[in-house]
Amino acid sequence: MSDTTARPDLLSWTCPAPVRDRPRVVMGHGGGGAMSAELIEQIVLPGLGGPVQAALTDSAVVELGGARLAFSTDSFVVRPLFFPGGSIGDLAVNGTVNDLAMSGARAAFLSCGLILEEGVELDTVSRVAEALGAAARAAGVRVVTGDTKVVEAGHGDGVYINTSGIGLIPAGVDLRPERVTPGDVVVVSGAIGVHGVAIMSERENLRFEVGIESDCAALGGLVDAMLSVTSDLHVLRDPTRGGLAASLNEIAAASGCGVVVQERSVPVPQPVVGACAMLGLDPMYVANEGKLVAFVPREHADAVLAAMRAHPLGSEAAVIGEAVTDHPGMVVARTGLGGTRVVDMPMGEQLPRIC
Amino acid sequence: MKYIDEFQDPALAARLLDDIRATVTRPWALMEVCGGQTHSIIRHGIDQLLPDEVELIHGPGCPVCVTPLEMIDKALEIASRPEVIFCSFGDMLRVPGTGRDLFQVRAEGGDVRVVYSPLDALRLAEENPDREVVFFGIGFETTAPPNAMTVHQARKRGIRNFSLLVSHVRVPPAIEAIMQSPDCRVQAFLAAGHVCSVMGTAEYPALAERFRVPIVVTGFEPLDVLEGVRRTVRQLERGEHTVDNAYPRAVPPEGNPAARAMLDDVFEVADRAWRGIGVIPDSGWRLSPRYRDYDAEHRFQVGDIATLEPAECRSGEVLQGLLKPHECEAFGTTCTPRTPLGATMVSSEGACAAYYLYRRLDLPARPGSRPDSRPTPVATPAAVSVSSREDSSVV
Numbered sequence: 001m002s003d004t005t006a007r008p009d010l011l012s013w014t015c016p017a018p019v020r021d022r023p024r025v026v027m028g029h030g031g032g033g034a035m036s037a038e039l040i041e042q043i044v045l046p047g048l049g050g051p052v053q054a055a056l057t058d059s060a061v062v063e064l065g066g067a068r069l070a071f072s073t074d075s076f077v078v079r080p081l082f083f084p085g086g087s088i089g090d091l092a093v094n095g096t097v098n099d100l101a102m103s104g105a106r107a108a109f110l111s112c113g114l115i116l117e118e119g120v121e122l123d124t125v126s127r128v129a130e131a132l133g134a135a136a137r138a139a140g141v142r143v144v145t146g147d148t149k150v151v152e153a154g155h156g157d158g159v160y161i162n163t164s165g166i167g168l169i170p171a172g173v174d175l176r177p178e179r180v181t182p183g184d185v186v187v188v189s190g191a192i193g194v195h196g197v198a199i200m201s202e203r204e205n206l207r208f209e210v211g212i213e214s215d216c217a218a219l220g221g222l223v224d225a226m227l228s229v230t231s232d233l234h235v236l237r238d239p240t241r242g243g244l245a246a247s248l249n250e251i252a253a254a255s256g257c258g259v260v261v262q263e264r265s266v267p268v269p270q271p272v273v274g275a276c277a278m279l280g281l282d283p284m285y286v287a288n289e290g291k292l293v294a295f296v297p298r299e300h301a302d303a304v305l306a307a308m309r310a311h312p313l314g315s316e317a318a319v320i321g322e323a324v325t326d327h328p329g330m331v332v333a334r335t336g337l338g339g340t341r342v343v344d345m346p347m348g349e350q351l352p353r354i355c
Numbered sequence: 356m357k358y359i360d361e362f363q364d365p366a367l368a369a370r371l372l373d374d375i376r377a378t379v380t381r382p383w384a385l386m387e388v389c390g391g392q393t394h395s396i397i398r399h400g401i402d403q404l405l406p407d408e409v410e411l412i413h414g415p416g417c418p419v420c421v422t423p424l425e426m427i428d429k430a431l432e433i434a435s436r437p438e439v440i441f442c443s444f445g446d447m448l449r450v451p452g453t454g455r456d457l458f459q460v461r462a463e464g465g466d467v468r469v470v471y472s473p474l475d476a477l478r479l480a481e482e483n484p485d486r487e488v489v490f491f492g493i494g495f496e497t498t499a500p501p502n503a504m505t506v507h508q509a510r511k512r513g514i515r516n517f518s519l520l521v522s523h524v525r526v527p528p529a530i531e532a533i534m535q536s537p538d539c540r541v542q543a544f545l546a547a548g549h550v551c552s553v554m555g556t557a558e559y560p561a562l563a564e565r566f567r568v569p570i571v572v573t574g575f576e577p578l579d580v581l582e583g584v585r586r587t588v589r590q591l592e593r594g595e596h597t598v599d600n601a602y603p604r605a606v607p608p609e610g611n612p613a614a615r616a617m618l619d620d621v622f623e624v625a626d627r628a629w630r631g632i633g634v635i636p637d638s639g640w641r642l643s644p645r646y647r648d649y650d651a652e653h654r655f656q657v658g659d660i661a662t663l664e665p666a667e668c669r670s671g672e673v674l675q676g677l678l679k680p681h682e683c684e685a686f687g688t689t690c691t692p693r694t695p696l697g698a699t700m701v702s703s704e705g706a707c708a709a710y711y712l713y714r715r716l717d718l719p720a721r722p723g724s725r726p727d728s729r730p731t732p733v734a735t736p737a738a739v740s741v742s743s744r745e746d747s748s749v750v
Contacts, residue, residue, distance in 0.1 A: 024462040025361070028449070034693065204471055264365075279471075280446075280703075327716055337368045337577055341401010341713035347693055351445030 032241025032287075033346035058238055059101035061169060068217035070105035072096055073164040079157050083129060083202045085195075085213030089131030091289060092161040094218045097139045098238045101223040102292065104175050105167030105185050107139060107209045112146040112163050117156035125274045128159055139218035141165065142178050172231040177254035177295075179234040184303035184323040186259065189222060189308055190215070190316040193272040201275065212271045217290030225336045226294065234295045237290075242346045245284040249330045249345040259331045261321035261343065284333075284343060285350045295323060361525035362576030363399070372404055372580040375588055379408045383591050384540045385535070385584065386676050388526055389495075389547035390417025390704030391575045397709040399577045403717070405530040409588060412540065413709075415529055416547055417628060418672065419446050419493035419702035423628040425662040426522040427452035427730050430491055433520065434460045434467050438484060445469045448602040450701045452661055473505035473519075480509070480517035489651045493518045496550045499523045499640060502616035503621035506642065520651040521641055524627050526550050527558045528638035531553045534566040538677050543591055545573040545583045548602035555610030559598040567596045584619035619645050630698040631671035668697030673706050680710040687711060 028035045059072030076092045087329060097107040099312040112132065136143050200206065219238065226233060235255075237247040244266070252259045268276075268283045276283050290313065298303045301319065308314030326332075331343040358688035387393055395726045396402050402411050415421055422683070431452045434441035441457070448457040448469065461467040466486075470476050492502040502519060509517045521664045526547060533539055551572045563570045569590035573583025583601045590597065600606055628637025637734060642650045652658050668690070672678035678687055680699065690696040692708050699705035703712065 024459065026458040026462045028458065119536040250748060330716065333715060335398070335400045336363050337399050337401065337404060338363055338365065340716065341398055341400055342716050344712050351448060 001345070022225045027345065028349050029243075031346060031349040032246050033345055033349075037244070038239070045229055056138055058102045059105070060184045061103055068169040070100045070103035070167050071164070072103075072166075073097040073162065074099060075160065075162045077157060077160050077200065080202055081124065081158055084198050084211060084322075085130060086216035087131045088159060088161060089128045089133075090135045090216045091130055092163045093135035093139055093141065094216055094289065095240070096163040096165040097141055097218045097220055098289075098292075100165050100167040101218075101220045102236045102238050103167075103169055104223065104227060104233075104236070105169045105220075107141040107165045107167040110136065110141050110163050110165045111145045112143050112161065114146070114148045115152050115156060115160040115162075116148065117158050118150055118153040120158045125159065129163075132161075135218070139220060141218075141220075147230050147246065160187055170227065170231065173227060173233075175233060175235050176290035177251045179325050180255035180295045181234070181258050181297075182253060182257055182323050182325045183298050184234055184257075184295040185298050185319055186248070186261065186321040186323065187296055187301070187305060187308065187317060187319055188244065188267065189219070189292045189294075189314045190290075190293060190318075191267045191269045192288055193268055193271070193276065193283035193286035193290040194240070196243065197272050197275045199287075200279070206275070206279075212269075212275065212320065215288060215290035217313055219290065219292055219313060222292065222308065222311045222315050225307045225311045225314070226304050229307045231298075232297055232300060233304070234297065237293050239291060239293055240287050243283070243285040243287055244293060245282070245331065248343065251295065252331050253329045253345075255323065256328050257323040258325065258327040259321060260324050260326075261331065261333045263333045264336045265318055265320045267316050267318050281350050285346050298322075318351060358473040362574075362578045364578065367578055368404075368581055371578065372583050373571070375581070375585050376406045376411065378592055380587050380592060382408045382410065382411045383542055383588060384412055384595045384676075385543045385545060385587050386412040386414045386541040386552070386619050387573070387583075388414040388416040388530065388578070389449050389545075389550070389575070390420065390702065390706075391549070391572065392545060392547065392580060393417070393706055393709055395575050395577060395580055397713045401577055401580055405584065408586060411584075412501075413673070413680075413706035414533070414544075414676060415450070415632065415708075415718060416495065416526065417699070417702050417704040418498065418524070420449060420670070420698035420705040421492045421524060421632070422447070422522050422698075423630045423631040423662075424452060425628070425660055426493075426520070427456075429652060430457065430520055431455055432461055432657050432660060433489055433651055434465045435463070436465075436487075436655070438487050440466045440468060440476075440479055440488045441491070442468050442470045442473075442479065442488060443494075444471075445578035447491055447493065447700055450698075451695060473502050476510070477505050477509055477514060477517055480514050481512075484516060486516065487654075488517050488653075489537065489611045490517070490519050491522075495524055495526055495547070496553045496618075497547075499554055499622065500611070500617050503617045504554050506621050507617060508644055509649060510646065515648075518649050518651040518654050519642065521565070521622075523622070523640040524629065525624075526637055526641070528635050530570075531566075531637045532564055532632075532638070532673055534568070535563070536675060536677075539675075541568070541676055543569040543571070543587045545580070545587060546570050546598075547573055548574040548579070548605055551600075551602070551606045553611050553614045556598055556600060556606070556608050557610075563596050563598050569596050570598045572598070572600045572602050572606050574605065589747050604668040614663075629674070631668065631674050633671070641718060670697035670699040670705075670707065673699045680707040681715075687715060 029039045059070045061071050074095045078088050081088045100107045194215040198212045239247040248259050308317035333341050333343050384645040457467050476490040559570045571583045571587045586599050586601050622640035625635050625641040626636050628634045641744050669683045695701045699707040
């Protein structure tokens with residue numbers, strides 16, 4: 001550091017945009033990135049009076065009566081309620097089913113809390129309920145309890161849904177980022193970025209030449225197929241908010257390993273590439289709703305990949321990288337041209353760039 | 356969408372790189388003017404692949420970065436008003452003004468909306484006749500024509516509840532200002548392809564001749580950038596300084612005459628302040644007197660908001676290519692994308708943010724520092740008196 005007598009004292013300089021000092025919640029706090037984590041770690045958990053198991057993971061693993069259960073909850077506030085490839089009803093089931101599946105559990109029971117806005121058409125509520133029921137049947141899960149509340153007009157977005165779920169974790173299955181070791185192979189179950197682009201195109205009325213439909217799906221069956229090859233998978237993640245980049249960063253940080261991704265190996269459909277190029281977004285940060293990323297011991301990688309590809313929801317599964325000893329806690333992409341770049345944890349929401 | 360993978364082909368990239376390596380015999384410093392090019396260079400690792408002799412200096416071409424602090428403060432003031440629907444492109448929402456950003460205004464109850472086109476804002480004005488709709492018109496020659504067309508449409512269709520907060524800037528005066536700096540190290544320019552697709556190339560030969568620098572019109576995909584570099588290095592090695600178009604698929608020499616006519620009708624050239632740099636003469640546009648009724652600064656009387664840029668941030672030197680992002684003492688420590696001290700760390704097209712996001716693995720853990728003697732600025736420091744909302748006459 002140079003002599004600071006002639007320079008301003010940067011340490012006492014108050015930044016104009018300190019995220020921590022924001023007096024109010026902003027949308028970035030819900031983006032699934034660093035701001036979301038900070039909100040939970042610095043505001044919510046201290047308020048709850050102690051560490052909450054799995055507060056920052058998809059589901060908690062708890063023991064009850066000798067059984068190991070996965071327990072998860074999720075809220076759904078998507079707009080529009082119906083979009084190409086799905087609806088809030090599908091998301092409400094599949095989101096929680098998938099959170100449980102990432103712990104290796106097959107979802108058994110769900111709760112469903114509806115928060116309806118005064119004025120929403122009953123036909124809309126009916127369509128959401130039907131979609132929810134159909135998704136539950138398809139996922140093999142039963143909705144066994146629920147609740148309904150109505151809020152005044154202007155205090156909701158038509159329909160909000162919360163679902164919680166429980167499922168049994170099979171013996172011998174232990175999926176945690178801490179189990180990741182250098183040499184593990186990183187596999188994604190299919191094309192990324194589809195759901196986020198589908199929602200954005202519908203929400204913002206962007207008429208792309210090629211219609212893009214959400215990949216919303218329940219992943220329990222795919223996880224079963226993977227576990228039938230080996231129970232020794234190290235970690236699974238459902239890369240929803242914050243996309244693949246957020247999941248890989250969370251795993252890197254929790255495992256202490258570095259992660260290297262071969263950018264050209266990551267499957268991104270051409271319509272998503274085009275939409276992201278137009279909007280200035282990076283597909284690695286775009287939400288998915290029917291995809292998983294797995295860290296698999298190298299000796300099982302080929303068999304697990306084959307099992308995934310034999311399943312309808314894993315037919316485009318691909319090896320995209322590996323866990324390494326270099327740059328611990330950091331995700332690095334090898335670009336198509338042979339350079340490298342850091343793939344950072346997203347901060348808040350990804351924003352379309354001006355040009 | 357086609358024509359993305361084609362311009363990221365590793366085999367073709369390798370051939371271009373081989374050609375550059377075979378051509379270069381001594382060090383050269385090239386400035387890529389556009390933030391989109393900076394983003395592409397860093398994101399694809401192009402700077403790592405070029406021979407050491409070719410140094411890329413990142414220019415002031417990120418529209419988000421160069422929008423002056425006082426203009427952000429004016430946006431915050433207008434967006435806070437209950438009668439206003441404030442529309443902006445997405446990445447302006449998190450640019451800090453004095454103490455807040457547009458996200459914060461929205462959290463406090465302001466009606467701030469992300470749009471993808473100024474015409475979306477005009478549609479909102481039609482749909483909400485009892486509200487005032489304001490669009491934040493920032494950017495270079497690329498975004499100015501559609502904004503001009505929107506104002507033109509508003510007047511033509513008699514939509515009175517629409518206005519534009521204008522902070523448009525022009526590339527050629529910035530090149531001129533950079534070349535006039537006594538500390539300038541730039542020996543050639545990769546001109547911004549999308550700017551030239553609107554304006555054509557007619558403004559550049561005089562600059563190339565006056566400052567004896569090659570100017571190569573360059574696109575944004577990796578192969579575009581490499582081809583721009585290849586042609587620039589070839590000129591430098593031969594001692595030439597001409598304007599060359601390496602992006603002909605998007606840039607006709609005359610540009611887009613209809614867009615230029617729209618600019619001439621709606622805007623007039625004016626001095627503009629650039630964040631981190633200062634006022635550059637004739638470097639921007641404002642609404643012409645014929646359209647003054649659609650000027651949000653005039654309509655909402657925020658003209659007296661003037662804000663001083665914090666002196667701690669050295670982004671002005673970064674924007675002029677006088678300082679590499681990691682050579683700033685604050686880089687990665689007190690200044691990160693989460694807590695940006697200044698403009699170049701705010702936008703993903705800013706050089707500091709691009710270095711932090713994509714390149715910090717390659718940088719020394721403790722940033723090196725440069726001597727305290729600061730380079731001579733290219734422009735007069737902007738703004739002067741500090742006013743907050745409390746002591747402003749605008750309430």
